[in-house]
Amino acid sequence: AGGAAAAGPGRAEGPRGPGAAARKGGSRRNAWGNQSYAELISQAIESAPEKRLTLAQIYEWMVRFVPYFKDKGDSNSSAGWKNSIRHNLSLHSKFIKVHNEATGKSSWWMLNPEGGKSGKAPRRRAASMDNSSKLAKVRGKASKKKASLQAAPEATADSPGSQFPKWPGSPSSRNNEDSDVWTSFRPRTSSNASTISARLSPIMPEQDDLPDEKLLPSLVYSSASSNVPPTVTEELELIDGLNLMSPSSSMLPTQQSASGGLVQRDSSFSLRTQNSAGQTSTFGTSLFNPVDISLQSSVNRFSGPQTLEALLTSSSPPPSDVMMTQVDPILPQTGSRLNSQTFLLLGGQVTQNKTSPVNPRGKPLEQQSESRSASALPSMLSVVASPQNTASMPTLKAPVPAPTAQDRLPTDLDVDMYMENLECDVDYIINSDLMDGEGLDFNFEPILMSRLDP
DNA sequence: TGAATTAAACATC
DNA sequence: GATGTTTAATTCA
Numbered sequence A: 001a002g003g004a005a006a007a008g009p010g011r012a013e014g015p016r017g018p019g020a021a022a023r024k025g026g027s028r029r030n031a032w033g034n035q036s037y038a039e040l041i042s043q044a045i046e047s048a049p050e051k052r053l054t055l056a057q058i059y060e061w062m063v064r065f066v067p068y069f070k071d072k073g074d075s076n077s078s079a080g081w082k083n084s085i086r087h088n089l090s091l092h093s094k095f096i097k098v099h100n101e102a103t104g105k106s107s108w109w110m111l112n113p114e115g116g117k118s119g120k121a122p123r124r125r126a127a128s129m130d131n132s133s134k135l136a137k138v139r140g141k142a143s144k145k146k147a148s149l150q151a152a153p154e155a156t157a158d159s160p161g162s163q164f165p166k167w168p169g170s171p172s173s174r175n176n177e178d179s180d181v182w183t184s185f186r187p188r189t190s191s192n193a194s195t196i197s198a199r200l201s202p203i204m205p206e207q208d209d210l211p212d213e214k215l216l217p218s219l220v221y222s223s224a225s226s227n228v229p230p231t232v233t234e235e236l237e238l239i240d241g242l243n244l245m246s247p248s249s250s251m252l253p254t255q256q257s258a259s260g261g262l263v264q265r266d267s268s269f270s271l272r273t274q275n276s277a278g279q280t281s282t283f284g285t286s287l288f289n290p291v292d293i294s295l296q297s298s299v300n301r302f303s304g305p306q307t308l309e310a311l312l313t314s315s316s317p318p319p320s321d322v323m324m325t326q327v328d329p330i331l332p333q334t335g336s337r338l339n340s341q342t343f344l345l346l347g348g349q350v351t352q353n354k355t356s357p358v359n360p361r362g363k364p365l366e367q368q369s370e371s372r373s374a375s376a377l378p379s380m381l382s383v384v385a386s387p388q389n390t391a392s393m394p395t396l397k398a399p400v401p402a403p404t405a406q407d408r409l410p411t412d413l414d415v416d417m418y419m420e421n422l423e424c425d426v427d428y429i430i431n432s433d434l435m436d437g438e439g440l441d442f443n444f445e446p447i448l449m450s451r452l453d454p
Numbered sequence B: 001t002g003a004a005t006t007a008a009a010c011a012t013c
Numbered sequence C: 001g002a003t004g005t006t007t008a009a010t011t012c013a
Helices: A018-023 A036-049 A056-067 A076-092 A131-137 A141-150 A186-200 A213-223 A228-237 A243-248 A253-258 A290-300 A304-313 A320-330 A334-345 A348-357 A364-374 A385-390 A412-435 A443-454
Strands: A052-054 A096-099 A109-110 A271-274 A279-281
Touching: A018 A052, A036 A052, A036 A056, A036 A096, A056 A076, A076 A096, A131 A385, A271 A290
Parallel strands: none
Antiparallel strands: A052 A109, A096 A109, A271 A279
16 A cells, blocks of 8 residues: 555565565665565655656656765766666556646656555566466557547546546646546556545545545645646546535645545645746655655545544644755755755665765756756655645654554554544534535444544 | 566657 | 666565
8 A cells, every 4th residue: 555655565565575675774775775666666756745756757756856866967977777667667557657648748657545555566577477378468458548538538448447537637737638647547457546546536435445544645746736726626626526626726735634644735845846848847755665655545544543632732833844844845055965855765775874974966956956856855844844834844753663563552553543543523513614524425434433433 | 466667669749 | 877667486484
């Protein structure tokens, strides 16, 4: 769940598993550290407010945030690793490709909300297929691909999951684009597609009842880009007629977070710029890491206990430091600092960075900064730091201790439950207030019940 | 043995 | 040429 990043696994717990990699004190698994390409990619995507990046942006991210690739951005030295990046994107089901009609360029790559495990796509491993079966199983890749990419979305309407609901809120989503935003899941993930789309709905418990608390964040969010003009609201509503509608305005800072992760408005803290191609680049903020992600999730879901606590008690001190981080994003000069920060996140490779105050690329940051350096400002905290999220800022201070089995002791649990209740209530309230009931059936009952169920 | 890296063939735009 | 998909060889835990 939660894609690579979020969910438990967060990574392919392969033999080299999470642990191995990250902890393997000392030795690095790869030249850049212990993270796998898939993890790096996941982080890159996660770092984008919209949780999606084009291939080129992923490359960029690598070059900017992973020292090892810093000097390997040129075409000469990049062939290899870029090939690997592409290979990984295609190979792992945790990455999904979303058609990018807006720019007419490459697709967006996102994390599969389904998690896709780090693993291999369902399809993969046709390993020992003979040619004939291979061809058959290729699922008419070529043709189909083309069809899916060019034909109207509804083309495959019947094939379960081959379709994806409109995807509003693309960073670059301009009104007209929104309507065209659709995804074309590769056959590989088609089996999940329906599920995925289903998950867009805030309440998607049925699907696999999994208490997968972390699924949502990664997907649900983007619909919300706050830059989506009110007029777009209707479109948003198309998606399951749920949560997506709030964006227009209404959401108040606190409400946002209160909406229980159903709608994450990130634009507020995302840095978004347009490059020459007119393509909007948004990068993000919260950089990586399962931890960070979970943090994000928590935030979205009302920030979890701590925040709530803070809210309720209003005793938590305004995280001034947080503010600072939030600010940094503006400057290019933060490059070095950034990097170190980044690195911290990148699997604890602090060593490497720390020592090398990186000057983010010899070249004038400006250009990049101009168009995307924003990305760089991975003030991992920004997510919460945004003014809008002020309320939840405190969360940062207490970097969510990944809930361990122990943490999940009754007591905490109770608190969580309590929180969750609040979350739902708030949600309910918000929704009712903002949506006039409009026949939207937000029935949290089941959820609550099940959660409360001892 | 499976996950991951790397290389490369091949297709599409 | 960039982007994507696949296959295969190889390494590693």
